[in-house]
Amino acid sequence: MNAPFPSTASGNDPRLPLQLLIAAPRGFCAGVDRAIEIVERALEKYGAPVYVRHEIVHNRYVVDSLKAKGAIFVEDLDEVPDDAHVVFSAHGVPKSVPAEAERRKLLYVDATCPLVSKVHRQAERQIEKGQHILFIGHEGHPEVIGTMGQVPEGQITLVETIEDVAKLPFGQDEDLSFLTQTTLSVDDTREIVEALQERYPQIVAPKAEDICYATSNRQASVKEIAGGCDLVLVIGAPNSSNSLRLVEVAQRMGTDARLIQRASEIEPEWLEGVGTLGLTAGASAPEKLVREVVDRLSDWRAVSEEIITTTEEKMIFKLPRQLTD
Structure with missing residues (x-):
């Protein structure tokens, strides 16, 4: 069992103080x-x-x-x-x-x-118009496999990086369009889209951004808290694209950030020199795991919580009819 954190805090509580900035929105979408x-x-x-x-x-x-x-x-x-x-x-x-x-x-x-299904329908429409699709995403991710599997083989090309754009074999006279995975980095994707549009001025964009509202909102909330934190913890799985992007967002702001799946992974040494800690959760992580992390931090430090809200989410999706009839 980990030893309590050494402390020079005054008053009745022997633990050092820890300011906890909890991002909102976070967790389930x-x-x-x-x-x-x-x-x-x-x-x-x-x-x-x-x-x-x-x-x-x-x-x-x-x-x-x-x-x-x-x-x-x-x-x-x-x-x-x-x-x-x-x-x-x-x-x-x-x-x-x-x-x-x-x-x-x-x-x-x-x-x-439903937001992934929307991308699937866009892919079908673009193929019907005779366009070759350039799909921005991460190879091997289930969403990418699913979307690329909506169209005939050979009619969609995966683009992962700006470097990939320079290697594309298409000319400026070809009918091209692009789509994106819904859980990408907003900033990275913008750069790739700009590179595509610069190389292929004729490329057709989707009617609306494919990156989902929840991915964008969670990245915005991390940007809001990361600059004032010594460390950011992101609760999520290592195969969760949106969770990994949250870690990257914090790190790009110059803040140390770590991905954890459960509170038990946190080591007390991580808190050395940390006065303010940011906490968020990927779109697949339940709120129960957030509270679990707060409880573990409270074992070592005198935690004061502050919720930093950047937007309110009210989206609700209907269930399939066969489960509601």
Whole structure:
């Protein structure tokens, strides 16, 4: 067990003070709330087990909680038995996945975030117009795999960095458009888009920015607190794109930042020389984990909390009809 922090604090509390700036908004977004509720409703309606293709959202605490209720997580439909109920994750899936589910007569519910589904529809429309899509995203991320799987092979090209833009083989006379993953760094994506538009003045942009409101809002809230902090902790999974971007945002402002999944990962040495600590959570991390971190910090320091709110979120997404009828 970690020893208490040494202190020179005065008064009755022997612990050193720690000013805690908690970012708002933080944690669950509307798409994550909806995806988790879809699995819970499916379990209530159909009974356990319900199979979920890929982690419903990228958070181990959430996944383990749903496992305890009867969800079984798989990476491929080959692992799902016939006549089973299956849920597709919030990140979206290639068209081949529901097609295979229908071929096998599996009963499935699609928990794809509506904002990801919007990108899928845009991709289809751009292909219908004869445009080749340049898709800004991270190779191997489930959302990228799902979006690229909406169009015929060879009609979409992944762009990860500004350096990739310079290597593209297309000319300025070709019909091009671009889309982006919804969980990217706002600043990085802007730079890549500007590079694309400079090289290809004819490129067609999406009607509205693809980076989702929750990703943008959480990055803005970290920018608001990071400059006044000695350390920023981001609660999220290492495979969570939006959580990793929050760490990067804080670091680019010159602030030390760390990604943690649970409070138990925090080491007391991290707090040496830290008077003000920032705390936020990625869109897949529940508020319970935020409070868990505050409690752990309070074991070592006299914590005073301040919520720094940059915007209010009121977005709600409807559940699929088959779970509400």
